[in-house]
Amino acid sequence: MPDAVVPPEIEAWFAARDWRVRRHQAEMLAAADAGRHAMLVADTGAGKTLAGFLPTLADFCSSRTGEDPPPAGLHTLYVSPLKALAHDVQRNLMAPIEEIGLPIRVETRSGDTPADRKRRQRGRPPHVLLTTPESLSLLLSYPDSMEMFADLRRVVIDEVHAFATGKRGDLLALALSRLQALAPKMQRAALSATVARPEAYREWLAPWGEIETVALVEGEPGAPAEVEILLPVEERVPWGGHAGRWAIPQLYEEIRRNRTTLIFTNTRFLAEFVFQLLWDVNNDNLPIGIHHGSLAKEARRKVEGAMARGELRALVATASLDLGVDWGDIDCVVQMGAPKGSSRLLQRIGRANHRLDQPSRAILVPGNRFEFLEATAAREAVDAGQRDREDFRPGGLDVLAQHVMACACAAPFEEAALLAEVRSSLAYAWLDDEVWQRVLGFVENGGYALRAYDRFKRIVRDRQGIWRLAHPEQAQRHRMNAGIIVDSEMLTVRFRNGRQLGKVEERFAATLSPGDTFFFAGMSLEVEQLKDMDVIVRAAKASATIPSYGGQRLPLTTHLADRVRAMLVDRAGWARFPDDVREWLEVQDWRSRLPGPGELLVESFPHARKHYSVYYTFEGWNANQSLGMLITRRMEDRGLAPGGFVANDYSLAVWGLKPVVDPAPLLSPDILAHEFVEWVTESHLLRRAFREVAVIAGLVERQHPGKRKTGKQVTFSTDLIYDVLRKYEPEHVLLEAAWADARARLTDVGRLADLLERSAEQLVHVSLDRVSPLAVPVMTMIGRESMPQGAVDEELLLEAEALGAVAMRVEAAEEDEQT
Structure with missing residues (x-):
């Protein structure tokens, strides 16, 4: 050049x-x-x-x-x-x-x-x-x-x-x-x-x-980042949890030392939680702010302005401030919980100093022992300059339909010319004539099953073969409704008599089917029906199978998961860990085994009159949550009486009344061809994915002149159309788009497929007589997920401590035998 x-x-x-x-x-x-x-x-x-x-x-x-x-x-x-x-x-x-x-x-x-x-x-x-x-x-x-x-x-x-x-x-x-x-x-x-x-x-x-x-x-290389992992001064690294509550006093002292500290969290709930904990210890009345996507625009702008003027000593934020905002006076970036990816960590570290010739300083606050390993993996990846791999996927058909309509609003178009234009991008270079005609047909009249309805007629082809708007008003309707971001709705949980218990995130509700049981508001509930924007429930006769989760979860990247797996078997490298983390791994190695790269370790053991199996997948919460749904279905079919499951980024714990002697049949790859398809079809997962693609593609409009449809009205409309298409046109282009979304985004099915393929060759099953040290972090989650938001259940905390004590007794026994 x-x-x-x-x-x-x-x-x-x-x-x-x-x-x-x-x-x-x-x-x-x-x-x-x-x-x-x-x-x-x-x-x-x-x-x-x-x-x-x-x-x-x-x-x-x-x-x-x-x-x-x-x-x-x-x-x-x-x-x-x-x-x-x-x-x-x-x-x-x-x-x-x-x-x-x-x-x-x-x-x-x-x-x-x-x-x-x-x-x-x-x-x-x-x-x-x-x-x-x-x-x-x-x-x-x-x-x-x-x-x-x-x-x-x-x-x-x-x-x-x-x-x-x-x-x-x-x-x-x-x-x-x-x-x-x-x-x-x-x-x-x-x-x-x-x-x-x-x-x-x-x-x-x-x-x-x-x-x-x-x-x-x-670019020219900058000064290496200085990344520190914060550890408890007097306590041990916690067994479970991810909030890092133990670090608040140390974190507050860090804020007092710095001009400005930027504190990142992975969820909006955690941002609010950490912000409140900091105010509880803010005896100096330091100006501390909060920033996340759920706050009003005015509140966000006010905080951004205060940061730009150097008026805040600390700001707690989510990914809303990950990208590029240039505040040069930030001395230190704090990551609460594990970063979930080295690229994300680098992006966040870069908010400190914002100078190429000066090192950015960051502190990682692990919430538990697995998160300590993940934080260590992320720090070493940053030091090595390694990033997380990004995967490009075929472009969405719903987005393409929106673009075709935008082009029609601008001017009549000739389809061959527009197709060549669309194919000139990597995202749609794969587009063949058959799929293109299906997309055009959908924009024209909604498709075969809907073409009798005038409201779906948006474009027409004239005698010269040129496509143009069916009516000029279609342009205004498009511009009022175009967009890619579809807000996630909250569904009301209520009894049939109308009594409301609260709201759950739609993505969680979409995974439920009639007969499923889950914890909510301190109760075990059975799903009777999902209707419009309501989850209709009744009191469950048995304990809940599915934990209730709220808030978006960042996925653990494959790159970091591989690094953590490698750490587990790098026994010589354990010397750099704190004593309690090193002892945790040593006792696990003696009591059971540690999963090596490529292996899928499954541990089975009795506890509290139930039989548990813990699957160490390292595939992230989304994939583990989906796997839990599928495994419990298989256990039910095989008479193993599943009781429930709980997942974190690293493992999945499933329990039931009967022991799992051989987990291999529960993990056979055909689970994706049978149970997965059945689960997605029976649950509202596909229905909710269809709602999103229907809105993006312009089939259902949220905005009308002078008014906006409620989420309930949009859902009612898309549910009606979904039922019609499933019955009369199951090959409809938007059903195809919804399936693509359900597979790629909502369930991490790609990572599941890799996991199941790996399990067929490298499954290691260990039967134990009691809980292993490696299982404690996920086991301490059992019961806690049923707690209503903000509640504190002392019995559950005692249960977690008891589980930790089991592993501690194992450690003590080991020390006695060695001496």
């Missing part, structure tokens, strides 16, 4: 700040000057965003424009995964623009932008527009988009790893293909600090088959 000629105005601006143009920034400019797309992978604090915008700034420098006027119209689109990130970038981008004196107008556009400003932006667009994939897709649905984007020079995609592999990435990939058709000379640039496979992202970014047009630019 030829050397870049950095305009003297920009060189002078860098020099005035005692900065220099870094190599990767110059290479991004060189790639643009050579007419190439570019993928930049650089550490946090390396000036990635400025590198992405450097070609734009250069195009407006008088040393380049000479006597010609500066570029007019929309020059650069900046696409980010978060609205907050776009606002932060606008604030930081204005500094070089104003100080250099460049004639560049910068604006943001999102769902929060006032309607009058949106209209003005289409007629008189700024030079740089900062937006999200959803807002960009809506812009492309207007007839004037062809004129608006005709002279577009550049698209900068920030934090590309955050959405490229999901449905938002599908929508963006389709938008890029459309923009490239409207502005053939448009250059694409993508930025990230945490990708494991840059080549895969080059392929995603490039027009299909043109990966050589994308330059890979790698």
Whole structure:
């Protein structure tokens, strides 16, 4: 790649700040000057965003424009995964623009932008527009988009790893293909600090088959991060739990020492919990804030502003602040609980200092002994510079249907031309003519089973074979309802007489079938019926089979799971662990065995007049939860009288009235062809997945002029259509899309398939006379999951302590025998 000629105005601006143009920034400019797309992978604090915008700034420098006027119209689109990130970038981008004196107008556009400003932006667009994939897709649905984007020079995609592999990435990939058709000379640039496979992202970014047009630019290495694992001062590392409550006094002292501390949690519930614990010990009345996605926009903006002004000593946050927000005065980042992935940990560590030449400091707070191993694995992966692998999947058919409708709203289209445009993205390069015709047929009239209803007729083909809107009002309906993010609903748990017990997360309720039993509000309940947005229950005669969970759970990455497995059998490496963790593994090794890489260890033992089997899968909570559902079904069919199960990221504990002599038949791979299909079909899992794809594809509309459908109304509509399609058109394109979602996202079926295949060859079954030390963390969860939110049940705590004492007695016995 030829050397870049950095305009003297920009060189002078860098020099005035005692900065220099870094190599990767110059290479991004060189790639643009050579007419190439570019993928930049650089550490946090390396000036990635400025590198992405450097070609734009250069195009407006008088040393380049000479006597010609500066570029007019929309020059650069900046696409980010978060609205907050776009606002932060606008604030930081204005500094070089104003100080250099460049004639560049910068604006943001999102769902929060006032309607009058949106209209003005289409007629008189700024030079740089900062937006999200959803807002960009809506812009492309207007007839004037062809004129608006005709002279577009550049698209900068920030934090590309955050959405490229999901449905938002599908929508963006389709938008890029459309923009490239409207502005053939448009250059694409993508930025990230945490990708494991840059080549895969080059392929995603490039027009299909043109990966050589994308330059890979790698940033200068930054100072190594300083990562510490916090350990109890006087206590032992806890057996179970994940909140890290034991660390609050030590964490508070850390906050007192620092100017600003950013504390990350993996769930919104844990953020609220940790925030309250910190306030309970905040005797100095330090300003401590909280930030997560469930808070109102005004509350989030207020906290973001306070952080930017340096007014907070600590902020407790979720993934809502993972990405790119530039607060340079953060001294330390704290991760409560295990990070679940080295890439995520790197992203969060990078919030500290935000300087390439200074090390970012982070503290990991493990909630239990397995989380200590995971935290150690994550720290060592960070030290080794290893990232979590990202897997790209075929683009969603529901997203494609939404895009086809957006194109029709903008202008009539010829299907062969649009198909070629769609296939020019990696996400849809696989699309064959048969699937394409099914998608077109769905957008046209809803499909075979629904085509008799006028409300599903959205596009028509004229005599010349050109597709156009069936009625002009369809454009307004599309724009009111387009989007990828479908809010998860909460379902009401109630008795048939109407008495309400509370609400459970829809994703949990969707896994339930009539006859299933679960714990809720301190009671064991049996599901009678799922109707609309209600889970109708009655008191169960026996103890509950399924624990109740709330909140989103981050999956444990395969990379970290493999590292933890390797640690378990690296006996020489145990010397670096705290005494109690090392003794825990040593006693496990003597009493039973430790699962090695590739092995699936299953331990069976009696406890409290029940028979338990613990499966050490290391496949993450989602996969283990699904496996628990399937195994208990098989146990029921084989007369093993299952009583229930509980899962964490590392293992699954299943119990019943009869012992499992041989777990192999419970794990045969055909479980995915039989029990899995039956479970998904009988439960509301597929029904709820269908609701999401039906909303995204535009089959069911949430918004109407002057009113918005409630979640209950949307669910009622999608349930009716689902039943019709299941009966009359089981091959409908949206049912196919719903199955793809249920398999890939809701159940981690891919990881389950790998696990079952591994178990067929490397299953190790150990029968014990009592609970093993390795089983204690998951065993201490039994019963606790039935507790109502915020309640404290002393008996359950005593049970957990008793289980811990069992393993402690094993340790003591070992020491006596050795002496």
